[in-house]
Amino acid sequence: MMLTQDIIARLQHVRFVTPSKKRGQHKGSHVSLQYGSSLDFSDFRTYTPGDDVRQIDWHVYGRTQKHYIKRFLDEQELRIHVVLDTSLSMRDEAKWLFARQLVVALGCITLSHDDHFSYSYVGQGIPFRAKGSRFRHRLNEQVAQVVAQSNEPFTTTAHKALPKDRTVLFIITDGLEAISQWEQFFQHVHRSAKDIRLLVIGTDDEQQPKLRGDVALRDIETNEHVQVSLTDEQARSYTARYNAHREQLSELCRRHQIGSLFLTVEQGITQAIFQTMRQARWVM
Template identity: 30%
Template sequence: MSKPPFLEAELMRKLERLTIASKGRVRGTLQGKRRSRLLGSSLEFADFRPYAPGDDIRRIDWNVYGRTGKAFIRQYWDEQELTVRLYVDESRSMRFGEIGGPNKLACALRLAACVGYSALSGEDLVSAHSFADRMTATLPPIRGKGSAGRLFEYFERRLEDNSEDRIGSDDLSDAFLQPGALPRKPGQSWLFTDGLYGSGLEQTLNAFASARQHLVFVQLLSPDELAPSLSGELKLIDSESGAAKEVAIGRGVMAAYYAVLREHTESIRQLCAERGFAYLLVDTSVPVADTAVRALLSEGLLM
């Protein structure tokens, strides 16, 4: 029996018609479909400037010369590629989800695949990275829709990797403050995580800003985290550290939980807004296709 495709054909057709929204013009290294701040040789007109000795006379606008008697050079926007980097949190808490249903990691990987496929279809450069307390796996940069198979294979391997040797960390910055963890060249990065860290969120966002990345922070939470149905005497186990705690859950405890959760997600949203980053909260019970097409479109992350 053949393995089902990582992304459905209908979803892929929709993604092919979308492009990754970039913040302003993009300065890349190779020719692509996006305008950079540089002037170059695309077909999109930018401006005129006076002719100077040494300029290519083929770029003179002779119609303007005929009207004014002065020589002006036509300038065009340089079209270059966008570099898109996908970072997926594969810490133990990301494997938490509904019993028998998809967990947060599965949702994150498929959503990252959607973003990556849309970028490849738009001739952008794409790389993928997985992390826990450190960077655990990397897919080197690829380009072109024909490379989508490599991207899907990478994410499938990460989903099937059930290694239990990952060291738990309560500090998100542990992975991103290591040498070489973040790119040297500017671009757009997507961070897929549940954001359930006790510290390191602000340091991580600062690191992305220092690396000249426009970050899209995608926080994924399961229905059991957004609206847990818990009551009575329970033993709660930390999925990262394995520490257990017995608690009596009543209305007061649940009210406090919702308040803390709301404060935590809003703090991430605010930290992102202060740095000009995008933020999206994802309910993993919503089909990935709906999140990829509707939510990302409505938030202006795809267009």
């Protein structure tokens, strides 16, 4: 299991914030960010924590003693898709666990509000498509079985695993491919959704390695072992290059109008969702 039941229960009160036009023809429980008399009234739904209290209909409360909010015709379902990087650089145990936890968390948020969720990764098409909270447990179990084993670079193959016509597309990756490869990849992604969000994950050791002296390192992609001698100067040089790469990736995202967040495994899934994404106004 990727997430505990306690975390899943907390996620049902989280909602996505997106300016994109809702896609799909079926009703969901996503609350429109645009309120006003210009919206056509449809019906009512039960108030849940996190809803705007200004939308509570107090006349209905007076008759029923229950809180309901107005639902409008533009409250169509969100169609959320996640594409997961399964290249060999993701095989670090802690990083891989965190990446899959993010997939499940985003799925639980989506499914809890009767919106449509799917995810994909290279070589498997779209192994999961569902709508409704009853599928959260299945998602949790299924994602736990996914293995990072793609021998091909994520940026050159992931566009094959992208669906079309989604409201929001999340990309979960460690972002280690060359900037030129990300440039080419970003030229494809807007075919899938207008609201695109890149989640780049890493570890503290990746950014600032603590090893010093003569050490044996294993290339996680080739499984080859190399004897190296690490000095403080070499570590600082590596960290500078690592940070420069992330800044270039962040700038590339801005140019392509792609949202981006850089997360560390050490943050943990609850901080990533309930603090970092909330502060970025990706969720509410």
